[in-house]
Amino acid sequence: MKDSAQGRLLVLGMVIVLWGVSGCGRLPLKSSTASGPKSVAGDIVIAIRAHEEQAQVYADKGMLPEALIEWKILATIRPDAAPYAENIRRLEQRIQDAAQKHLRAGVKALENGKIRAAKLEFMKSLAYDPRQSTPKTYLEEMERRAILSIQTAKYERIKRRRAGEKLAVQVAAAQIDEQEFYYLEQGVRLFRDGELRNSIVEIEKFLNSYPGDPLARQYVLDAYLGIAMEKIASGKLDVALVSLEKSKNYAAEDDPRPAAYIRRIKKSLAEDYYEKGQRVFRRDIDRAIEYWQRSVEYDPEHAGAQMRLSTAMKIKRKLGTLN
Amino acid sequence: MEGEEFVVVATKTSDTLQSLAKEFLGDESRSREIARLNKIDRILPGQTIAIPLQPLHPLGIYPDGYQTIPILAYHRFGLSESNMTVTPESFYRQMAYLANNDFNVIPLKDLVQFLDGKKQLPPKSVVLTFDDGYKSFYMFAYPLMLKYGFPGTVFVYSDFVNKKAGLNWSEIKEMVDSGLIDVQPHSRFHTNLGLSKIGENETDYMKRIEDEITTPSRRINKHIGRSVYGFAYPYGDSNEKVIDELRAAGYQLAVTVQAGSNPGFAPPYLLKRTMVFGGDDMERFVSGLRWFEEVTLR
Incomplete structure (x- = not known):
């Protein structure tokens, strides 16, 4: 604790000690009007009285944990006060009894x-x-089982749907009930907006759970073909x-x-590299x-490239020998 | 006077609730605990004030009910609204609502201690999370988070980082360095961990789970230099095996997408989250902010 905090606690402690020395074994209930430590003492007396009264009010209302807090505060102010310690011991016992009673009822x-x-108990x-x-462990376990049972039901649903339903139809019908479908919906929207790469990212999240869905697969296929066409148009074969x-x-x-597209592009690339x-x-x-x-990698049957490659390799070997 | 559970002090002229909280509890945001215990809203000189050194209401349980923490889940941001895409205008209205209605946006990490009964959270606490790691978060949402000083957690799946629509490591680092945003794993490839793929045997399934759980944490550690504590299940889906793997890998909590708020006795590896959809009006947004369940407990 910092020095300033220790200082202020020391002053408060001295006041309490002074009470004890001056015969205030039982705490005075009136505030002092004197200045200095005595006025501080007066404030403490008021505080003690307030906490004692509050503890009693809580106890009368059956608010045992709240009453316990008040007694613990009082015991902090007067750690030597035996009645406070006794009140704390009794209250803690009553609280434990009540807690155990509800725990047994819950079980x-x-x-x-x-x-x-x-759950209520x-x-x-x-x-x-x-x-x-x-009781916390019981509550956690009850909640855990409830959540996992919902998820297990979802997995059963996914397995049934994997068996062959055309799922993307559900998106059109706005029967969305799982996050997978939100991703599919987002992907379809992006596809329609022309954001083909981003649409693939989203639809593939749907396909992670429903890999066989034909309409979702069709969207990804069309997106990849669309990207390929764009690249062909800009010469990036x-x-x-x-x-x-x-x-x-x-597909x-x-x-x-x-x-068919792959065959044509490979032929074209083979020719490009040959040239x-x-x-x-x-x-x-x-x-x-x-x-x-x-060129030969793209088209193993490209006769020109094969012949040129063979000739070039021979020349290179001869050059190597000469060197 | 200082005991194990309380400190009692006489206040000075310069004292405030915040200064006492900072001086004795090391955190001025805990001034509410002092105010509540002493039934005051400000400090006067010469008062005798009790300061609780331990949470008085661990787990947020009170005689008239219990605290619950809503965790909101966002995904994309953009001008074209859809279920998964929230417009910047809607997000602004939602953040303004939180700010103007005394909600306390807290870091996700605070839940670790709350669920362990070691930290009391302020009333009306709410957590903001953002799934997948879209660049649109950096473009549209992050500036607003800075404006309001709201913390948030971005759950990235590491294979998406540096992709066209995904955040890159430099953007992630910048946000993490701001002190407001933390980044946690959302798997590596965003596959469903709750069930095996078609034709996937048990061994391959377990290998996949391990990879999806450990690879993103290694990458985050490598690029950002932070260790991880939280995991967001792709599609919100999990099971016992996945939870065991997370626990073994050192994660302290994990979030689903099952709607609802979380009490102090929520299972840490199956926390509920409420998705915020692009088409949500304010009424639906507010309905996802349940922060207290009233029930007579004593």
């Missing part, structure tokens, strides 16, 4: 399947003594190919589009080899 209600009554037990662990490869995962078995190799061959054989290798 009995729970055994009889009366969940609401049990456990809370009443805690209202007497919130530091007990047993490599990037388009990445989107098309991903789109294959969402129905009888949908020929992704595979690039042709252009740099005379001044940079390593670069040319790299391009033709990529």
